[in-house]
Amino acid sequence: MQSLLSLRTRIEAGTLTPRAAIALSEAAIAEREPDIQALVSCQTNPVVPERGPLAGIAVGVKDILDTADLPTQMGSPIYAGWRPRADAAAVTRLRRLGAVPLAKTTTTSFAFLDPTKTRNPHHRGHTPGGSSAGSAAAVAAGMLPLALGTQTGGSIIRPAAYCGVVGLKPSFGLLPTVGMKCSSWTLDTLGLFTAGVADAAHALALMTGRPGLDLPASDPGLPRIGIVLQDFCTPAEPEALEALLRVRTSAEAAGARLRDITLPAVFAEAFGLHGTIQDFEAAQALDWEYATHRVDLGPLLGAHLDAAQKISAAAYDASMKVAHRARRQLPDLFAEHDVDVILTLSAPGPAPEGYASTGDSRFNRLWTLLGVPCVTVPVGRTAIGLPLGVQTIARLGDDARALAAARFIEMLVHDSDR
């Protein structure tokens, strides 16, 4: 994989020009893209800024985000060839930092569940996950050092875990969703895919103008970790649980303090209501597409929006009340158990076989609804080489702690790989 920080170190040392760094991405795309199919479109001969803290960094932009110079097709024939007037806010910000938005990456139709053409770089025949399939796969295949994705259910953390890359879903609202095709204004969250945790922290710090989010090159410290297994939903697969157990053992051996946390009932309740909130809002957000192009929606999205027409405003309002209650209660949970972060699985198991499904978001939906920062880290592979991931989760606005704990786990895994 291409590390954003390694590229930047070489560029700052003068041993690599920004133009040559972009050429590395272009060469990797030429080599891997025919097999992986992570991209929808790609710049040819892009203008490469010579300066800026992200000069030389090629970025993949999920095709649900507006770009003025590349089509924005939302993974849907309804937007075939569509050219927005403006770039999404995050894309403009990346340009200001010197980065090159080089390619649009595949998205499931309107970032929902209908699969893309993209393949998992670690195992042909397995899904890369979704909805940010292309962003996860492009980083995993070494084509790009940075990609933008979005999560409404589990669309950053799940594909990142399936593809063996770092996925960062920051606190709700930290990265602007302006210029993103909305599917739920309560849930839509913009985030990042990178090779390593420090790469993601560095990009987030620059993109948000918050230097405190950057990780120091030195020791991230010893986190106090609460392990959550979400016993209110179907249990995870043994391989995933074993990977989490290995992380636990190494973390304790390294001196971190771990304890088990059972989530109070309000969180189980909120978990069960995520779909009501998402679907009620999606029915409004995608109402023009549903009213005028029902037949061209993906089959899964179409059927989902059919059902969503029946959700009452009262059911939505009641669900939002529970969500607010759970959000208010979460800081107390961290305080009561005296933990910096929660650690749980990024997905119930490795990437499922086949391309009919993008996998299951049940380890993501609650945390998206709570708006809290989540970082997934690769923690090994299954017998057939499929990546597994765990995610660190912090309080709303405490992205720095989620990143530091993720970096701690990444270093543990790296040490044990030696």
Added chain:
Amino acid sequence: MQSLLSLRTRIEAGTLTPRAAIALSEAAIAEREPDIQALVSCQTNPVVPERGPLAGIAVGVKDILDTADLPTQMGSPIYAGWRPRADAAAVTRLRRLGAVPLAKTTTTSFAFLDPTKTRNPHHRGHTPGGSSAGSAAAVAAGMLPLALGTQTGGSIIRPAAYCGVVGLKPSFGLLPTVGMKCSSWTLDTLGLFTAGVADAAHALALMTGRPGLDLPASDPGLPRIGIVLQDFCTPAEPEALEALLRVRTSAEAAGARLRDITLPAVFAEAFGLHGTIQDFEAAQALDWEYATHRVDLGPLLGAHLDAAQKISAAAYDASMKVAHRARRQLPDLFAEHDVDVILTLSAPGPAPEGYASTGDSRFNRLWTLLGVPCVTVPVGRTAIGLPLGVQTIARLGDDARALAAARFIEMLVHDSDR
């Protein structure tokens, strides 16, 4: 003015067809628009649905909201002739209800402060206010029974008051902003302009699928009212204060319970930080336009975004903390004073003379930041015929009470006019 409910009563009685109702709007536009200049574009020979609870209702859509069949120009040459792919969610919803989005109404450039060409229907030479200038003026001039507007500072309540119509800024998030050009994701609120309070309540009930928001045709009841004068900012003009006093006197005479409320310090603090939040977010939301078309932004917006570049993330984060504190404290204020609604001025005075300014939003910014429902009602005229307005304000989510109290005041004013 055209009353939405009166038109609908005639249509339901079979004495007016939807097509003929739309023709009334078309005729009024032909007569008044050359003078008022409230519209950017208008459908010719629109398809008029025969059925639906808003069949026969012509709607004005602020030109900051996407429409697939009419250009969407944001009040800016940067978007000259721009045609979005989809309708904004609220526009699709109106179509589903049978309404006809007939015209786009003028907006200041990106809903900021640079004035439009629109004139105040009540006094040539005075501003109609902004940023939803065209929507307010078109309803005031009797061209349309319903118009959509947006408020980030004071862009619904102020122009509605200046033009002598009802303006409704619902609770934050109640009407979806999907397909609205964002300037601040924390503040942007979609709302309505109508001839009367019951018209606005009826439209809001239908658009949100919440029948409980509709006003009963009968007595709205006696509200418990707390009067707020915002003594932390420059005092209002005498004519406006006198109008508020007259409302107070008639309300008490009618049996309502009124008391004065001095806002605790956190609200003054939040008031002062609205600009930091708006500008920090606008700098991101409009960053593509600023980076690529700085010279074509309005002069006021351009200068504002220049200054906004210097707002730090830390200043923004600190401001958001104060805003959250004020939001949490507001329900206690209502409870402590045992009031249903707050009553205050909609603007510091009548529409100022001239077209260089759209007026002052200091009686609006705090309430936009708090996300609470506000309804402005016309309460008389100045000596030279300019309308004055007062606004009712309720707790977040308590739009029904804000509407009922506004209806109560509207009926008082109507009675005293007799």
